[in-house]
Amino acid sequence: MQNGKKGIRIRQDVWKLSNEDPWHPVLLWYARAVAAMQGRAITDPTSWRYQAAIHEHFPANDPLAVSGETLPSLSEQATFWTQCQHDSWFFFPFHRAYLLYFERIVAEAVRQLGGPADWALPYWNYSDATNKDARRLPPAFYASTLPDGTTNPLRIYKQTLGTETDIPRSPNANKGLDIATASDVDLSCLLKPQFASSSIGGQVGFGGPRTWFNHNNGHAGACESRPHGTMHVAVGGPKGWMSSSFTTAGLDPLFWVHHCNIDRLWEVWLRRSANANPGEPGWRSILTMYFHDADGKAVGVKSEQLADTTAPLLGYEYEDVSDPFPGVVTPAAPDPGAVPEMVGATSAPIVLGASRVTVQFATTAPLGPAAKSPSPSVHLNLENITAAEGPTESYLVYVNLPAGIGPEDRPDLEAGIIPLFGVVEASREDRGHRGDGLHYSIDVTSLLRTAEWNPNSLQVTFVPHERPGVDRAGVGVKTVTVGRVSLYYS
Amino acid sequence: MRWQLAFWRHPEWWSLVLSAAAWLAIAAAALTPGGHADHAHGGHEAAPSLVALNWLNMTSAMMFPMLIAPVRFVAARSLWRMRNRAIVLFLAGYCAVWLGYGVAVETLVTPQRGESRLFLALTFLVAAAWQWTPLKKSGLRRCHRTAPLAPAGIRASLDCLRYGLTIGGNCWLSCWALMLVCAAAGHSLWAMIPATAVIWMERAWPNQLRGLAWRLAGRQIELAR
Ligand SMILES: [Cu+2]
Numbered sequence: 001m002q003n004g005k006k007g008i009r010i011r012q013d014v015w016k017l018s019n020e021d022p023w024h025p026v027l028l029w030y031a032r033a034v035a036a037m038q039g040r041a042i043t044d045p046t047s048w049r050y051q052a053a054i055h056e057h058f059p060a061n062d063p064l065a066v067s068g069e070t071l072p073s074l075s076e077q078a079t080f081w082t083q084c085q086h087d088s089w090f091f092f093p094f095h096r097a098y099l100l101y102f103e104r105i106v107a108e109a110v111r112q113l114g115g116p117a118d119w120a121l122p123y124w125n126y127s128d129a130t131n132k133d134a135r136r137l138p139p140a141f142y143a144s145t146l147p148d149g150t151t152n153p154l155r156i157y158k159q160t161l162g163t164e165t166d167i168p169r170s171p172n173a174n175k176g177l178d179i180a181t182a183s184d185v186d187l188s189c190l191l192k193p194q195f196a197s198s199s200i201g202g203q204v205g206f207g208g209p210r211t212w213f214n215h216n217n218g219h220a221g222a223c224e225s226r227p228h229g230t231m232h233v234a235v236g237g238p239k240g241w242m243s244s245s246f247t248t249a250g251l252d253p254l255f256w257v258h259h260c261n262i263d264r265l266w267e268v269w270l271r272r273s274a275n276a277n278p279g280e281p282g283w284r285s286i287l288t289m290y291f292h293d294a295d296g297k298a299v300g301v302k303s304e305q306l307a308d309t310t311a312p313l314l315g316y317e318y319e320d321v322s323d324p325f326p327g328v329v330t331p332a333a334p335d336p337g338a339v340p341e342m343v344g345a346t347s348a349p350i351v352l353g354a355s356r357v358t359v360q361f362a363t364t365a366p367l368g369p370a371a372k373s374p375s376p377s378v379h380l381n382l383e384n385i386t387a388a389e390g391p392t393e394s395y396l397v398y399v400n401l402p403a404g405i406g407p408e409d410r411p412d413l414e415a416g417i418i419p420l421f422g423v424v425e426a427s428r429e430d431r432g433h434r435g436d437g438l439h440y441s442i443d444v445t446s447l448l449r450t451a452e453w454n455p456n457s458l459q460v461t462f463v464p465h466e467r468p469g470v471d472r473a474g475v476g477v478k479t480v481t482v483g484r485v486s487l488y489y490s
Numbered sequence: 491m492r493w494q495l496a497f498w499r500h501p502e503w504w505s506l507v508l509s510a511a512a513w514l515a516i517a518a519a520a521l522t523p524g525g526h527a528d529h530a531h532g533g534h535e536a537a538p539s540l541v542a543l544n545w546l547n548m549t550s551a552m553m554f555p556m557l558i559a560p561v562r563f564v565a566a567r568s569l570w571r572m573r574n575r576a577i578v579l580f581l582a583g584y585c586a587v588w589l590g591y592g593v594a595v596e597t598l599v600t601p602q603r604g605e606s607r608l609f610l611a612l613t614f615l616v617a618a619a620w621q622w623t624p625l626k627k628s629g630l631r632r633c634h635r636t637a638p639l640a641p642a643g644i645r646a647s648l649d650c651l652r653y654g655l656t657i658g659g660n661c662w663l664s665c666w667a668l669m670l671v672c673a674a675a676g677h678s679l680w681a682m683i684p685a686t687a688v689i690w691m692e693r694a695w696p697n698q699l700r701g702l703a704w705r706l707a708g709r710q711i712e713l714a715r
Pocket of ligand 1: 228232249261
């Protein structure tokens with residue numbers, strides 16, 4: 001099944017496997033292993049629920065919680081649970097290690113069930129322009145049963161109590177229809193010349209801001225915003241496991257094939273021109289992340305051990321890491337020490353609901369170091385985005401969209417998207433969240449270089465993002481508050 | 491030019507200079523027999539200005555280095571020409587919280603303790619116990635919470651001041667008991683150094699530190715005997 005170098009597993013494209021056979025052995029064995037892991041107690045580090053709790057565990061949000069059940073000790077929870085790194089330059093290394101040990105646990109379950117010895121996690125390339133089905137789920141993830149007629153654990157979660165529930169997903173997901181728009185799967189994050197960025201925003205890198213251990217506080221990196229965040233929300237829909245909560249995300253078997261693609265995009269990015277991982281010890285070696293291996297033993301890893309996927313510890317390669325932007329030159333990397341300078345902002349919070357909202361604010365020319373830069377970059381900063389309760393949906397952000405003109409008529413003015421993955425949790429002060437919401441920075445340098453912009457003021461328009469099959473009013477989408485919108489030069 | 495760029499990149503630089511100066515003043519007092527750090531040991535009340543000075547010193551020495559992130563935040567979130575003013579207003583709001591607490595402690599609590607070393611030991615116990623409470627953890631989590639700041643006008647100034655008060659309040663929730671220990675020890679250098687170490691460590695290893703807190707408390711009680 002796999003034909004890589006000796007000892008190297010190949011992570012394959014899930015749609016190519018599915019087109020060969022909807023129940024390709026890689027998918028069938030994944031399903032069987034998931035069922036086995038779902039049957040294990042939550043105290044077992046190799047159980048399905050324990051693996052999801054590594055991302056985040058919050059008993060009140062756990063749809064599978066059973067009152068009175070035994071959980072791991074508090075000190076074990078403190079070390080291994082609620083560890084996922086978001087809004088941080090540890091986003092990529094953390095999730096790479098998380099996926100690696102998950103894959104080993106699944107592969108061990110596959111072996112125990114009599115499957116092949118070289119099982120590897122497949123990836124879901126929803127941005128594949130050559131595949132008309134790219135933005136749909138492969139059938140194995142929504143079929144009701146396995147070929148032998150038993151319940152399909154890739155669609156249905158069989159609770160320990162014996163009752164069956166569908167995994168909540170976007171309405172179109174389990175119908176095999178498109179769940180996302182072209183905007184959701186946009187890969188312009190790959191054109192970012194730098195990995196790291198300022199933790200205060202005003203700039204954005206491919207990998208995320210320089211932080212210490214950071215569960216979910218601060219600015220998201222470019223790839224973490226899109227396609228990572230957008231596809232979380234697209235799969236889950238307004239209410240689903242993958243979108244609504246960090247706690248439930250890992251319970252959906254799609255989470256892992258989604259993150260496998262995000263991990264692949266890191267490889268794609270690294271292969272582009274002069275791109276490189278951070279060299280600072282603050283990224284490479286300061287933080288140790290803890291997981292469990294397939295035998296249930298605890299292991300600790302650092303970012304620098306995770307940089308090469310063919311190293312013995314990792315031992316995998318992707319089937320395809322070709323560049324989706326061949327010939328497109330990455331712009332020169334900005335000075336890593338550039339000081340972002342705020343040149344204007346809104347002064348009151350903005351409430352986003354079901355209709356389009358436009359704000360305008362005064363802007364000035366930069367006065368600090370950005371004034372001396374021959375070609376400063378310009379970023380829109382969206383700060384302190386909060387929501388008291390879900391469900392919420394994403395918004396597209398436009399700059400200087402003329403009043404009375406539909407966003408669909410001026411796609412060239414679309415600056416980006418705010419996916420709002422995890423917004424309710426980020427607004428609640430608990431479990432490593434400090435409660436000040438989500439933050440995004442969007443590069444608008446080339447957008448504002450047009451003649452249309454009067455540099456003394458900026459107009460920003462939020463347009464509700466309509467995803468196929470999602471009935472916003474029907475599910476009662478709640479409002480979201482943007483604390484401040486500002487413009488930065490750096 | 492290189493210096494200027496360093497100052498631009500690190501708008502918090504002068505708050506760290508103030509912190510260092512405060513440590514020097516405290517160390518000088520500790521190493522001078524009969525210095526002001528021993529003011530309260532006689533059991534008589536200290537002058538209000540001395541109380542304020544002691545608390546201001548203690549706050550800037552111990553806490554300003556913990557404020558690098560919020561100070562950088564207010565600077566970066568403000569218009570270029572208002573960056574330093576924003577930092578001043580933020581620190582003023584922050585210090586106001588600790589000064590208010592300091593006055594309350596020195597007028598209500600410290601005069602009651604007399605000569606008793608047991609009182610000091612008791613504050614250690616309270617501080618160690620506080621480390622375990624959910625409120626303490628909540629305060630710690632909120633220490634670096636951010637808030638939207640208006641860009642211009644009086645609203646910008648008020649927002650910076652209010653942000654200082656908010657962060658000061660969160661920080662107080664996290665550290666009031668530790669600071670009580672320092673006050674009970676007469677703002678002694680030998681209480682402030684371990685307390686500062688605790689504050690630094692709990693940021694990096696909040697879970698591991700709680701166990702250590704008990705051990706530290708036990709050791710301090712032994713020392714107090
Ligand atoms: Cu994710």
